[in-house]
Amino acid sequence: MIKKTSTFRSGALFILGLNSVTSNAQQLNQDFQTWGNITTILSLGKFNSDSDNIKLWLEGQGRFGQDSSQFSQGILRTGLGYYFRDNISLWQGYAWIPNNPPAPRSNFDEQRIWQQLLWTEKFSDGIFMSRTRLEQRFDDRGDDVGWRFRQFFKYQHPFSVAPKLSGVIWDEVFVVINKTDWNPDNGFDQNRVFVGLGYQFNQNIRSEVGYINQYIRNTSTTDAMNHILSVNLFLNY
Numbered sequence: 001m002i003k004k005t006s007t008f009r010s011g012a013l014f015i016l017g018l019n020s021v022t023s024n025a026q027q028l029n030q031d032f033q034t035w036g037n038i039t040t041i042l043s044l045g046k047f048n049s050d051s052d053n054i055k056l057w058l059e060g061q062g063r064f065g066q067d068s069s070q071f072s073q074g075i076l077r078t079g080l081g082y083y084f085r086d087n088i089s090l091w092q093g094y095a096w097i098p099n100n101p102p103a104p105r106s107n108f109d110e111q112r113i114w115q116q117l118l119w120t121e122k123f124s125d126g127i128f129m130s131r132t133r134l135e136q137r138f139d140d141r142g143d144d145v146g147w148r149f150r151q152f153f154k155y156q157h158p159f160s161v162a163p164k165l166s167g168v169i170w171d172e173v174f175v176v177i178n179k180t181d182w183n184p185d186n187g188f189d190q191n192r193v194f195v196g197l198g199y200q201f202n203q204n205i206r207s208e209v210g211y212i213n214q215y216i217r218n219t220s221t222t223d224a225m226n227h228i229l230s231v232n233l234f235l236n237y
Contacts, residue, residue: 115134135150
């Protein structure tokens with residue numbers, strides 16, 4: 001138990017350090033934010049036995065910035081996924097993202113088409129997940145289509161003294177593939193690191209609460225670092 005806990009703690013400190021290395025190099029615009037998320041994955045096999053391998057993704061997020069005092073961004077994301085095996089699936093979907101940045105910047109909407117590959121693997125001491133996502137982004141501030149790549153790795157380690165409770169760490173890196181008339185830059189975009197706790201209420205319901213450190217690269221202004229309280233509810237039926 002001591003060895004496993006030490007390994008989890010070391011991993012958490014390591015991925016937090018990924019963002020802090022960059023932040024030490026320059027002054028950053030910083031903000032405290034609160035993000036809420038509800039994601040439901042629903043098997044269509046409940047309605048048609050021939051569709052057991054097809055699942056529906058329904059996700060809603062609310063994000064609040066300016067020291068969590070005002071709505072800054074929302075996400076409504078939906079998609080369909082095909083499960084090749086219980087732990088490997090391929091997805092295609094759509095997302096609508098209304099944005100409310102602080103003044104003097106004006107509000108804008110973004111729409112996305114997205115594809116992703118999910119892979120989950122169970123080990124004796126925890127669960128590892130990889131999510132590889134590709135986005136085609138349509139921003140109402142311009143006409144071009146922006147392409148972005150995202151890679152997400154997550155590890156959760158249940159505590160032997162309380163098996164329903166687990167430590168969770170994850171990291172996600174964002175890379176902009178092409179320049180557009182609304183984003184004249186490509187390359188590294190941002191990185192997010194999460195450290196927190198998860199609780200498995202039953203086989204269908206899980207929650208995760210913790211801290212996200214978000215580093216955003218800006219070429220036209222100062223880079224940003226957001227400190228985020230992240231509250232998540234995951235439903236799987």
